Amino acid sequence: MPKYTLTKPTPFVVPDGKYKIEIENAEDRTGKDSGNPYTWLKCRVKLADGSNGPLIYKSLFYTEKSKVRTAKAFEALGIAVVYDQEDEFPAEDLIGKEAYVILKHNSETDYMEIDRWILPKELAATKPAPKTSPAEADEIPF
Numbered sequence: 001m002p003k004y005t006l007t008k009p010t011p012f013v014v015p016d017g018k019y020k021i022e023i024e025n026a027e028d029r030t031g032k033d034s035g036n037p038y039t040w041l042k043c044r045v046k047l048a049d050g051s052n053g054p055l056i057y058k059s060l061f062y063t064e065k066s067k068v069r070t071a072k073a074f075e076a077l078g079i080a081v082v083y084d085q086e087d088e089f090p091a092e093d094l095i096g097k098e099a100y101v102i103l104k105h106n107s108e109t110d111y112m113e114i115d116r117w118i119l120p121k122e123l124a125a126t127k128p129a130p131k132t133s134p135a136e137a138d139e140i141p142f
Helices: 067-076 120-126 134-138
Strands: 017-030 037-046 052-061 098-106 111-118
Touching: 017 052, 052 067, 052 111, 067 098, 067 111
Parallel strands: none
Antiparallel strands: 017 037, 017 098, 037 052, 098 111
């Protein structure tokens, strides 16, 4: 019998921080134990150089406890959220949507996780103002 040593494979991880993700797949599911509906997401991290990063798996739950987090995820993905009104959004409509998130490495599982969804208004507040040359600034028609 051949001798060998198994080593735990290290998944593709990136440094903790802000990243763009794209939803590659989404499915509406029901919790086996709880019976609660949720949406399962398969997200691809997009790196600054345009290449693909690791896959991230995330579930969006529709319980009272998690509805604020789910609403933030929808808003970050560019979906209009209507509060205090029953609504539905098919999982397949999430495929191809993009958002910015804060990723953190979970040392227990050795995987990257979505720590927080970044809302569009937060992105707008962090973008620098466009630079104009002094000549452009002086060209004001009177």
